[in-house]
Amino acid sequence: MSKNMKSILFKNKFLVVTLIIIMLTSTACEDELTEINENPNEITNLDYGIQLTNILLSTTEGGYEMFRASLGYCFASIQQLADLESPVSGVFLPGDKYLNDPLFAASLFDEVYTREHKNLADFLHRTKDDEEAVNYHAMGRIWRVMSAHRITDIYGDVPYFNSGKGYIDNNWFPAYDAQEEIYADMLNELEGAVLQLDPNKKNPGTNDIIYNGDLDKWKKLAYSLMLRLGMRLTKVDNGAAEVWVKKAISGGVMTSNDDIAKIIHEIGASRNPFFNGFETRDQVRLSATFVDWMINMNDPRLDMISYVESGGPHKGLPNGYDYETIQDYPGGNDLTTYSNYNPELRKWESPSFRQTYAEVELLLAEAAVYSWHGGDAAEHYEKGVRAAINQFGLFGVELPSDSAIDDYLNNNPFDPAKGLEMIGEQYWAATILVSWEGYSNWRRTGFPVLTPTNYPGNVTNGQILRRLTYSGTEYSLNAENVNAANNRQGPDDFMTRVWWDKE
């Protein structure tokens, strides 16, 4: 260093020191930088109850998959709904004509994991080891079964054990689990969760938007779900079905419409998915199969479910027609003369059902037929039908009088010779409000007996489809695992049967 420079630095000691201090301070504030990176818009630790509300709420189907997979495929293929659209005009209900619309078919798969399983996995992970949070954890386990059984019922083998764990375990490409293993685990989970419920531990209260913290009702829900899932096994493993159905009954299932697991929707906030699904698709009508079934038995539900815009008589739209071919059908292509799904049942704020009491009674009737319990099949059948009719009261529509319901039951008495068929048909009608369940039960029982359509270009060779197809993106992102599932289960098409749907 030159003398000159030294003297300069010396003369300006103050400046140089200041400079050095500034430099040092600006490099030594890692803590400050970390502080800046604290997100003020979000929180790092969320109250369990707040997340529980979110989990319960989000397991209402969104409008996206409700319209596509539920209405579009399930409801239409079991002939509860119909439409006249064709590949030329733009398909609305591909299930009406057994057409291939990969995005519609995969819509549930595409939505449910990100919307439901992400938070379920996180919630269960966080509450697992917290002894005070056993009720939260148990409700989470029950609700995870509620979410998961729909997916496996619709697609068969699906990611289950590792679903939603992208952050927790960094598992970005979960394996597909065999449906047999999924069912075994779901039933075990229900059993285990009920044992966890403890009135002496913290209760979520109002955050439990299903039962307001009523643990007994949660118990009934868990056993009712166990009944639903146990009964699902009748074709594939009748012995296991009997074991689980008996466990469910002895545990205590739902006993009235007060026990229904439902979401009460709120105007301006969460929407009833039927409202979402129907809102912009005015072309969808009730199927002639369904409407005729009600007409033939003089069903008191007809006036509640069916609404004809033109004011004419109730008349369903036959499945498998388009705007051209319908012209020869009485009524032609004027959609206003066909029965629509009553708008009163699909308002923004209409409740949506996850598990109903009517289903429980009808399954008990079926179990009675198998003599799995001492009850009377006819009695459970009647209770089921009555509950299925009266549950419309929750929508604010005018209910038929008790005598009208009595007349209906008297005119269509339970006939043990046709017991399973009658139960199956009533289950079909009762689950018009529970989207996936009717389709699954139809596949298991084969009731009601439906005549398939055979529209040109259908992909099932004129048969009602047995499952929906996986998401196309899985083949690019998770190919190894989805292909392993196909090797185990069968080709990824609409006619491959899921494990419990044994021929």
Add this chain to the structure above:
Amino acid sequence: MKKTLTILLFFALFSHVWAQERKLSGKVTDENGEGLPGVNVLLKGTKIGSVTDIEGNYQIVVSGESNTIVFSFIGYQTGEVEIGSFSVLNHVMKEDVTSLSEVVVTALGIEREKEALGFSVTELEGKGFTQARETNVANGLAGKVAGVNVSNIASGPAGSSRVIIRGNTSLTQNNQPLYIVDGVPIDNSNLGAAGQWGGRDQGDGIGSINPDDIETMTVLKGNTAAALYGFRASNGVILITTKSGKSKKGLNLEINSNYVFDKAINRLDIQKEYGHGSKGQKPKTLEEALGAGDIAWGGKLDGSSVIQFDGVERPYAYAGDNFDKFYQTGHTFTNTIALSGGSEDMGFRFSASKLDNEGIIPGNKYKRNNFSLNANGKVGKKLTFNASGSYIVQETKNPPAQGDLVSNVNYTVWSLAPSINVEDLKGDPNRLGANPDGTELLPATTIWFENPYYSAYQKKNESERNRVLGSFSLQYDFTEWLYVKGRIGVDHWDRRNMDLRPYGSAQSPLGYINQSQTKHNEINNDIMLGSQQEFSSGFGYNVLIGASSMRQNRYSNSTNGRDFAIADFPHYSNTTNRTGGTSLWELGTNSVYGLTEVSYKSYLYLTATGRQDWFSTLNGKGIFYPSASMSAVISEMVKMPTSFTYLKLRTAWAQVGGATNPYALNQTYSLGQPHYGVAQGGVAQSVVANAQLKPLTATEFEIGFDARFLDNRVGIDFAVYSRKTEDDILDASISTTSGYNAAKVNVGKVTNKGVELLFTATPILKSKFSWDISLNMSHNKSEVVSLLDPEVADERLFVDQNRAQTANVEHIEGLPYGQVTGWIYLRDAAGNIVHNDAGLPMRDEEAGLVPFGAGVHPFFGGITNSFNFGPINMSFLIDYKSGAVIFSGTNSWLYRRGIHKNTLVGREEGIGVLPGSEMSTYYNEIRNKIAEQFIYDADFAKLRELTIGYNLPKSILDKLKIASARFSIVGRNLLLLHSNVENIDPESTYNEGNAQGMDYFQTPQSRSYGFNLNLKF
């Protein structure tokens, strides 16, 4: 002051008089006829010299020693003139286009000798942006700088720019350069863009700048040039230096007025033979007319009377050009007044500017007011300061909606059947586009075929942005070779936006009003200590160390109200459903940096720089960014042939980074809308957070030369570079069964290799006439080397999808950046399109989405020719781009609607088994399934700029008491010289994002022409 100087000069000259024989005097002016002060006037080969005074006048006493006089001044070409027997010799200094000045402002505002730079830097004068101007000054770079690819986004005057230097570095993040104004980084974030599902381009940050305030714009192309900006350097840097009063003495007033008309360029060539209707039939009822209101699959136009959407029967005939009827002549009027002045120690400049624009789409307006103040000076002998500040107000009304159909006027206007006159959609004259009851007048049954007048006049999207840019720096020179400098800079803006859908609109019958407000702040502090010396041994050094800090925050709140209770009262209080929210993000960086340059004899320079950045976004983690460069002026080292005026070789290497977003490291929870008053919320992220995240790294090597021949009459500047980007931050798609759509990861490798050539020549240089050529050509070859998993070949990364949903932009391994991919026809062995049993063309499902080419042009450049004929000069710029493709969603939709000319085929005779009445099915199938048909080569050449200027002669100026006056006729986008795209402009770019090569009913490009008047007093 002026007098003193003159007297001083006079004395300086006088001292020589006794010894010399003859006096020579004259005036030195610039090309505009303005007197140039400070020009060195030297008698060649002697030490006798002088300097021009404030008016540009000089006097010199010449002896017999030399008969040549040399005029030299920084930024101008040195001129040599024979004295002969003249006693008065005036001289016009020509600006040196190849090297504006010997000193260049580089990174962090450090002024360095041009010789010393081992990397490519291009400096442009501000006046290049003020004649045939763009409202967004960055768009004015188009075709001017080698290596700089400017996309002319079709989104109106308030729209954003897309400037890409040496190729796209990042796969999914921002690729635009960092803009620095007077040493301070400014925010250039895009404030809203059109995407696959629509939107409006709400402009960017650089669009705030008034081109009249720009002294120079310097493009630091390579990573080495930008290396001292560390984490912000990966996309290159553009430095803007605003005008100051330093070189002016006394008070100077400058007025600039620019007025241009903007005319929409109609490239539509549609079928005019068939009218509205379906199945080849004319509609017979109102229902049929409405049902077919959006398609032209009707009967042959025969002049008969046919019902239309409004129940009125009109002749079934070509109704005229709806394009020409709908678009209006836009205009832009820009006025700037600047006052500058100063003394020996101080200088200031104040300017005020007003830009008033009316777009080619009715209802689209843009206003910009800029107020700038720049002051600089010396306090005592050692302290200098520089302060600049601007206040900018921007108001935008109804920027064009595009990308999707919603509110997109182009969509309906271009898709209307030839038998429908768009003007019949005007409806209620007091409420254009509406029915008498106030509801939207729809031309068809579907609500997705909107009334363009309703969109233009009844829907409102308005924003106002107020911005303050400020910079203040102080430098203290301890000695001639040691200084300390501090600088503080601020960029603050706040903006409010309102989006109104009135009560009665078809898609939202009850309407809505969404409002938001955003505040943005960025503060940068720098302090640096520098030392520079040259020793008699020939060695020299330039050393600098510094530290800086950056803090940024952005706050926004929004209130959204839906469903008006009362019609015609578009206020939030009138809504019955309300939601809202707020958000705040903050980030900061602390840095230290240093530069060391060692030089020998002003011809060999070695430079190394380093910068260490610590990031808040990485919880304090730090990263080091180095660079090294060398410059060798060969022409100073060895004796070159006389035709070689100058030769410099340069080479550079650097490693720099890219920024990361805050809050990306950890998973968090957010709250949603409560359910009956019960709070609910869950995991906030749909992308898996990653605590190990780091910024991307770009490593670049460049080598080049600058050669000049024949006394600078010919120049070649050439650069080759190779840049590699690694560890890009990607949201890598993962199986949704994981609960997430994607995971944040550091992956990917992209290379950009390219050559840049700048060729300049002055074929004619006479005192009365000169001709200059400046040609630049660039080729950037990009390659996506690897994406997610280096082990897996042929990986693809989705970037965006066109609204038509048959074409994507994807990154594909082994191919250039941003491939336009699309579905192709199924063809038999002979190459014929295969049809299914129904007679419809089939697509090749097995081939999947086939890459057609990059959406970003690898070849581009421009040529400027300038001619000077005394007071008149003329220049024009032709630019070109080639090697990219564009998918036109517009053309695919024109197929669907039966508007495209190609859809005439088969209407009478049918195609294959399909009768003529089924042609809508046939062409719909193509639109629904095939992209191939609508992918075009996007090569183009345009006459981008034309300026013809006239400088008023001094004789007139003197009478008018004006220092200078220049009148120019200006034009922009005058001619499309080459294009292979049907119906749309080849530059119909979607937005400023990374998915280039996508079109969907973009706002047409406009041709601008008008005048510019510049007066100086």
